[in-house]
Amino acid sequence: MLKFSKRTIIAILLLLISVYLLMDQPGILITDIFEGFPAGTLISWTGIFCLTVVINDITVLGVEKAKMLYAIYRRLLGINLILAMFWGLLGFYLSGNWSMIFFDKPEESVIFWYYTIVITSMPLLILIIYIIHKFIDITQQKKSKP
Numbered sequence: 001m002l003k004f005s006k007r008t009i010i011a012i013l014l015l016l017i018s019v020y021l022l023m024d025q026p027g028i029l030i031t032d033i034f035e036g037f038p039a040g041t042l043i044s045w046t047g048i049f050c051l052t053v054v055i056n057d058i059t060v061l062g063v064e065k066a067k068m069l070y071a072i073y074r075r076l077l078g079i080n081l082i083l084a085m086f087w088g089l090l091g092f093y094l095s096g097n098w099s100m101i102f103f104d105k106p107e108e109s110v111i112f113w114y115y116t117i118v119i120t121s122m123p124l125l126i127l128i129i130y131i132i133h134k135f136i137d138i139t140q141q142k143k144s145k146p
Contacts, residue, residue, distance in 0.1 A: 007057070008053070011050040011053040011054045015047055015050035015054055018043050019047060022043060028043075036097060036099070041099065045087055048084045048120060049085065049087075052119070053081070055123040056073075056074075058130070059077070060074060060077075069133060073126060073130065076126055077122075083118070084119050087116065090112065091112055094111060
């Protein structure tokens, strides 16, 4: 059984709240927190960041530190965590606003969306690989027992 840290539990809660708000409360997304800074940007940014934290903690907790996979998961998710921290700033830099609306900037929009796809897909891909790896380990352990 995995034992989650307080950080992991908080990240899970923030991720669930972010997903709920993004999917079920569209009106809140356009509400400005500050002048020109919509709540949707903060909610999305929090969700992207917490997704990486949660998957990092799950995969790191489930792998022995001596295994090479531990180091690979840590490095990839560490890189993704840094990329997730800069998501909002990159969006602002490319679009010129916190709403991530790309007026007459199709190239910048494509860069931003690919960046978003990579930083949301990478932790999910790592989680899928982790689950497959765990399944293979469990299967091999069952076969090796007489």
